[in-house]
Amino acid sequence: MKLLVTGGLGFIGSNFINLLQEENEYSIVNIDKMTYAAKFENVSITKPENYEFVKADINDESTLEKYSDIDWVINFAAESHVDNSIKSSTEFVQSNVQGVRSLLDFCRKHDKMILQISTDEVYGSIEKGSFTEESPLNPRNPYSATKASAELLVKAYHETYGIPYLITRGANNYGPNQHPEKLIPKTISNILSNKKTPVYGRGLQIRNWVYVKDHCNAIKLVLERGIKNQDYNIPGPEETSNISLVKLILKTFNKPESLIDFVPDRLGHDFRYSMGDSKIRKLGFSYSMTLEKYLHSLV
Ligand SMILES: NC(=O)c1ccc[n+]([C@@H]2O[C@H](COP(=O)([O-])OP(=O)(O)OC[C@H]3O[C@@H](n4cnc5c(N)ncnc54)[C@H](O)[C@@H]3O)[C@@H](O)[C@H]2O)c1
Structure with missing residues (x-):
């Protein structure tokens, strides 16, 4: 094909x-x-x-x-x-x-x-x-x-x-080849050089990760x-708030939470995204990865 x-x-x-x-x-x-x-x-x-x-x-x-x-x-x-x-x-x-x-x-x-x-x-x-x-x-x-x-x-x-x-x-x-402008690679790159890393608002927005x-x-x-x-x-197998995700990254790389920099929220920031996965599962789909497992693979 x-x-x-x-x-x-x-x-x-x-x-x-x-x-x-x-x-x-x-x-x-x-x-x-x-x-x-x-x-x-x-x-x-x-x-x-x-x-x-x-x-x-x-x-x-x-x-x-x-x-x-x-x-x-x-x-x-x-x-x-x-x-x-x-x-x-x-x-x-x-x-x-x-x-x-x-x-x-x-x-x-x-x-x-x-x-x-x-x-x-x-x-x-x-x-x-x-x-x-x-x-x-x-x-x-x-x-x-x-x-x-x-x-x-x-x-x-x-x-x-x-x-x-x-x-x-x-x-x-999330995963390999992601541009450093996106939340996970940006956070990792900032904290590895001990730089403060931005979190929008209070980081309460919930996202589903695949x-x-x-x-x-x-x-x-x-x-x-x-x-x-x-x-x-x-969708992905798990949902998490942005702040929980950033804290998980900090913990995984053994960095302090003092590196979090709360910045003014994104305009019109959607609170939560969530989709059901029953239709894609009917095609035989299953997940192979979790955020925690992936982050540990990077340490
Ligand atoms: N990243 C995510 O989390 C996510 C989630 C769901 C859906 N999507 C969708 O998946 C697709 C890919 O996203 P991504 O994260 O890989 O994006 P990306 O920004 O990493 O890559 C986009 C690619 O498209 C190319 N491109 C942009 N405009 C073009 C044009 N006019 N002609 C030819 N090439 C052009 C860019 O050069 C780049 O290589 C997008 O349609 C996006 O909306 C992304």
């Missing part, structure tokens, strides 16, 4: 490509425009005969045209950092919405299928319980609004032109066994 993987030099896309290269049945074209979040070394090219890298923007339709022999588009390409979207949403709309429109028009023209990588943030915040795949979308920051817009475009292209799709909504990821390799395994399962034109939640 030939896949056009976009954003494959970023955190999750590179882990996905590294996973697929363990098998022979996938041939991959990786299109990435190489923003600040991309790193060439994130991909270990173990099967050069099955891998091609192209530096391009997903909005560049003439580049996409060269790959009309692929079977699926798997779209990881996006601006992914919420804080940046609060400063300016221009790039977010350009890549996360216009870019998806460009991929969908490519799919429409060449009769291709698309797997759109989305996020738990599209559901918005939930005080108690968990969202299911049927819950309405209620994004509340510019980043999640662009991701929800992308989903709506995917569904609209399916209804209008019959393009087959799959959507996965992943929780907060190991990036588990997330990629789940995406692969959806690709191979998912029912077309459906959405799949990919």
Whole structure:
């Protein structure tokens, strides 16, 4: 099967490509425009005969045209950092919405299928319980609004032109290749140099965490066994408040809690994200990692 993987030099896309290269049945074209979040070394090219890298923007339709022999588009390409979207949403709309429109028009023209990588943030915040795949979308920051817009475009292209799709909504990821702007690598890097590490507000926001390799395994399962034109939640096995997580990191690396620096809260900070996992489990998915086990592996 030939896949056009976009954003494959970023955190999750590179882990996905590294996973697929363990098998022979996938041939991959990786299109990435190489923003600040991309790193060439994130991909270990173990099967050069099955891998091609192209530096391009997903909005560049003439580049996409060269790959009309692929079977699926798997779209990881996006601006992914919420804080940046609060400063300016221009790039977010350009890549996360216009870019998806460009991929969908490519799919429409060449009769291709698309797997759109989305996020738990599209559901918005939930005080108690968990969202299911049927819950309405209620994004509340510019980043999640662009991701929800992308989903709506995917569904609209399916209804209008019959393009087959799959959507996965992943929780907060952690693991290898993550950009140091994100909470876990940022905290580790700060405390290892005995620098104060910021925590928004009182750190009471609750997030659900999934190991990036588990997330990629789940995406692969959806690709191979998912029912077309459906959405799949990919939550993690555990939820924790940001402050508990930062304290766990400090404890694991034997650093004092005095390194915590409470800073003014992020604008419009969602309180809690939570999704049910019964649908992805029905495809045979299970978790291999916990935060505690992962953090210990780094010491
Ligand atoms: N990181 C998470 O916790 C998380 C959770 C759920 C869903 N997601 C989604 O997963 C996907 C990947 O996230 P990530 O954390 O790996 O992001 P990332 O920022 O690490 O990587 C994104 C990659 O996309 C590329 N890119 C950005 N705009 C592009 C464009 N217009 N054309 C081509 N390439 C472009 C970048 O160069 C980068 O390599 C995103 O769609 C994100 O919304 C992320």
